[in-house]
Each structure stands twice: as structure tokens, then as C-alpha cells.
Amino acid sequence: MKALIADDERLMREQLRARLAEAWPGLEIVAEAKNGAEAVQLAAQHRPDVVFLDIRMPGMTGVEAARAIAQLPAEGDAGSDDSGGWAGCEIVFVTAYDEYAVQAFEQGAVDYVLKPAERERLARTAERIRKRLAQRERGEGPSLAGMQPLLQKLAAHMNPAAAPRLKWVQASVGQSIQMIPVEDVLFFVSDEKYTRVQTASVEALIRKPIKELAEELDAELFWQIHRSTLVNVKAIAGVARDLRGRQIVSVKGHPEKLEVSRGFAGLFKGM
Structure with a gap:
């Protein structure tokens, strides 16, 4: 499996890479991003199975990046099928403690780990992600695109000053x-x-x-x-x-x- 790490702090990226090597030896880190926009670009380029996103990054936040990644078309997709976009990626948010965000993650099909990432937590996350990816291969379970309502709520929570809803x-x-x-x-x-x-x-x-x-x-x-x-x-x-x-x-x-x-x-x- 391939993974992408996105965090604006280099030390946090290095720590997460080291902890993942211990907790998930079969996972290959194919790219690292310093911000949300770069994460979207690298996700489109590498098509990772898992993307680890710092939830709060300057410019484009991790939640905004996840929403953009969810809109990426499938490889070779000319827009004519009914896939609803690229469904093959799992998102894991890496976050300092945020009660609202944690509650939202636990209700949905996205995962999270708290900073600093612990080996035990990453091992449990790896197990859940492998199960969800296997479900998708069988045509079961929600895709990342289907998580857009949850991601929109998180984005609104993180940026309450954003433009009001269309009336x-x-x-x-x-x-x-x-x-x-x-x-x-x-x-x-x-x-x-x-x-x-x-x-x-x-x-x-x-x-x-x-x-x-x-x-x-x-x-x-x-x-x-x-x-x-x-x-x-x-x-x-x-x-x-x-x-x-x-x-x-x-x-x-x-x-x-x-x-x-x-x-x-x-x-x-x-x-």
C-alpha cells in the first residue's frame, strides 16, 4: 500500500513517517506535502491508498484538502461513468485534540490520530483502514466522496467566518x-x-x-x-x-x- 503524508511541520512529518514504519511496515510513503494544496497535487499524481493530513495547515486546511481529494476523478476517467469521483483513498486526519472534530470522526468513515502519533493508535488505524479498503474492493462501504457532508461540516466548524450558505x-x-x-x-x-x-x-x-x-x-x-x-x-x-x-x-x-x-x-x- 502507498501513503502520502501532509503536515506543515517537518519534524511532525518525520515523526509520523518513523512511527508508521514501526506500526505499519508494509506501508510505502510515496510523498510528503508541506501544505494542503501540495497534498492535493501529490494525491492526484501518486494515487495513494492512504493520505495522512494535518487537520490545521496554513492556506488550505487538511479538511479542505480532503474535500478536494474526494473530487479527484478516477484514473483514466473521462467523466462518463457513475463512480462519483475517485473512491480508492482513505483519509486519516492528524490533529491536536479538538473535541468537535474527534466526535465527528468517530461518527464517520474517516479516521484520526492525535499528535504526537502513538504506535498503538497507528496500529489500530492501520487495521481499520485495511478492512475498509477490502470492503471497497468488494463494492461495500462508503467512498471518500460519500463523506463530503461530514467534511463540509468540519470545514464550517474550523472556519466559522467563511461565506454564509447560499439562500x-x-x-x-x-x-x-x-x-x-x-x-x-x-x-x-x-x-x-x-x-x-x-x-x-x-x-x-x-x-x-x-x-x-x-x-x-x-x-x-x-x-x-x-x-x-x-x-x-x-x-x-x-x-x-x-x-x-x-x-x-x-x-x-x-x-x-x-x-x-x-x-x-x-x-x-x-x-
Whole structure:
């Protein structure tokens, strides 16, 4: 297995590398990053199985880097499949004690270790990660892309001064421009050029891509279920499987069915 380490402190990177050599001898550290932006670049280049991210780095934080890594396409992906992005990476946050962050990590499928990293903790982390990677190979368990709502909450917690959540959408309806309240939107579906805004009574177009909308919308209200689709949680009537085993979302007050890509299937556990 390959790993990437990202920390703005050189001594912390060296310590983590040394502890991992003891706790996880079969893990190869293929690259080290000094900041979040470099971590995203190196993750795209090396495609590691595991990325160890310092949660607080100057510029792009570890959480922001994790969100960007989750959006990386699969190798050779031209954007036509339903993978929901690159799903093969596990994230481990390395952090000084942060009660909120620790509680959030324990509720999700991302792991964490506290500074300074202890051998025993790293050994337990290694065991959990190997199990989760094995589950993914069998098509089970959530992908990193499916953890975007959790990562968005963490990012908001770490940067409370960030821009407020989007409340209105300015969209083209025929020859006019309308202001549509986001709570009225049933779902957003994007193609290469436009994003369709669908309410119970209006279909409109905007030029903003799904990736930007996902950054600006409340992650508790809008779930990303596909690389091209965001759905209002309150508008979900139900989720069923089709003959091919794919999860399909039914929308209240609208006949359209929305496909859930494999990378986001973990949002609907037990289906």
C-alpha cells in the first residue's frame, strides 16, 4: 500500500513517517506535502491508498484538502461513468485534540490520530483502514466522496467566518431571470455546460457547476448523490433499487428518478 503524508511541520512529518514504519511496515510513503494544496497535487499524481493530513495547515486546511481529494476523478476517467469521483483513498486526519472534530470522526468513515502519533493508535488505524479498503474492493462501504457532508461540516466548524450558505439562486427561466429560494429546489442536475434547477413548478438553468454548488449549499439540506446531482433531503420520497442493483431516488412532487452513483451509495445504508 502507498501513503502520502501532509503536515506543515517537518519534524511532525518525520515523526509520523518513523512511527508508521514501526506500526505499519508494509506501508510505502510515496510523498510528503508541506501544505494542503501540495497534498492535493501529490494525491492526484501518486494515487495513494492512504493520505495522512494535518487537520490545521496554513492556506488550505487538511479538511479542505480532503474535500478536494474526494473530487479527484478516477484514473483514466473521462467523466462518463457513475463512480462519483475517485473512491480508492482513505483519509486519516492528524490533529491536536479538538473535541468537535474527534466526535465527528468517530461518527464517520474517516479516521484520526492525535499528535504526537502513538504506535498503538497507528496500529489500530492501520487495521481499520485495511478492512475498509477490502470492503471497497468488494463494492461495500462508503467512498471518500460519500463523506463530503461530514467534511463540509468540519470545514464550517474550523472556519466559522467563511461565506454564509447560499439562500437564493439567480436562474434563467425562458427569457427572464428569476430569484429562486434554495429551500424550494428539489434537485440540481448538471451537464457539461449548464446546471438545471428543478422546483415543483419551475425548471431553470444556471452556469454554476455542481462542485461549486456543493461548496455553497447547506450539506445537511442538500446531499450530493452523483457527481452531477444534488438533491434536497426534504424532497426525497424514497430510495429503491432497479434491476441492475443501482439505488434510485424518487422525488416528492416530481416524476423524475435520480440515480445514486456507487461513490455515494453509503449515504443510504441498509438499502
